[in-house]
Amino acid sequence: MSGEETEAASDEDVAADEPDPDAPASSEAANENAKLFGVWDVTEIAYEDPSTKRYMTVTPIAHTMGRHASKQFKKSEISLVERLINRLMQTDENTGKKQQATRIVRDAFDIVHDRTEENPVQILVTAVENAAPREETVRLKYGGISVPKAVDVAPQRRVDQALLFISDGVASATYKSTTSAAEALANELIAAADYDVEGSYSISQKEERERVAAAAR
Numbered sequence: 001m002s003g004e005e006t007e008a009a010s011d012e013d014v015a016a017d018e019p020d021p022d023a024p025a026s027s028e029a030a031n032e033n034a035k036l037f038g039v040w041d042v043t044e045i046a047y048e049d050p051s052t053k054r055y056m057t058v059t060p061i062a063h064t065m066g067r068h069a070s071k072q073f074k075k076s077e078i079s080l081v082e083r084l085i086n087r088l089m090q091t092d093e094n095t096g097k098k099q100q101a102t103r104i105v106r107d108a109f110d111i112v113h114d115r116t117e118e119n120p121v122q123i124l125v126t127a128v129e130n131a132a133p134r135e136e137t138v139r140l141k142y143g144g145i146s147v148p149k150a151v152d153v154a155p156q157r158r159v160d161q162a163l164l165f166i167s168d169g170v171a172s173a174t175y176k177s178t179t180s181a182a183e184a185l186a187n188e189l190i191a192a193a194d195y196d197v198e199g200s201y202s203i204s205q206k207e208e209r210e211r212v213a214a215a216a217r
Contacts, residue, residue: 034060036081037106040121049129051155056080056128058121062102076156080124081105083159087167088181107182112189120189127192131165131202132158135213150213161209162202166192169201 036042042060047053059079068074075083088094088101109120116123137148153161166188173184191200197207 036060036062036121037109040109040119042121045119045122045125047125047129049132052129052132052159055156055159056125058125062105063098080128080159081121084124084163084166087163088170088185090167091171104181104185107180108185108189111182111186115186115190123189123193127166127189127202128159128162130195131162131192131200131206133161133206133209133213134158136161136209137213137216148212148216150216162206165202165205168205172201 036059042058045058047056055076057077057079058081061079062081062085064078064082068078085098085101085105088104089096089098094101094104112118112120112123133153135150136153138151139146140149141147166185169188170181170184173179173187174181179187188200188202192202194200195203197203
């Protein structure tokens with residue numbers, strides 16, 4: 001092979017190694033740049049509670065179309081925002097209305113940002129961490145006697161209970177009231193993130209669970 005042919009071959013190898021600027025970005029890079037509802041960044045969320053961190057996945061996808069529905073033990077891979085949306089659907093008014101529940105959460109996030117000037121996804125994560133009970137009671141039977149016993153709550157159940165308390169707080173705040181669901185959800189998230197026992201239904205429920213558990217020790 002002549003020197004010119006060798007130089008031409010080396011130029012082709014270099015060109016093959018260089019990325020094509022017109023080539024489409026990979027799906028991983030696209031997911032990293034994607035934002036929840038097209039607005040909120042989910043890449044720099046801070047977690048204060050290490051026990052629940054692995055059970056609170058935050059992704060820019062708010063509707064997985066039932067991707068994990070047929071897979072056992074895949075609940076933790078669903079975005080925390082979608083799990084909140086699904087929990088809001090478990091009421092008489094929103095049963096089966098995924099788009100309506102999604103709109104409620106999206107509007108609530110806008111309200112949270114207007115009031116706090118912070119990322120509402122971070123507010124949600126902090127609210128769930130604060131509202132997650134650490135202890136609860138079970139009923140043990142000794143003969144014919146039922147005795148309450150305090151037990152530690154598993155991290156997965158802590159997240160589930162926090163989402164339940166938040167959704168129940170929204171339902172109670174909007175029942176026979178002119179307060180919209182988005183406004184009630186924003187109020188609940190902000191109060192729970194601030195650990196406001198008086199203003200947050202979810203925090204008050206957590207405190208009550210732990211108080212009863214402390215008495216049953």
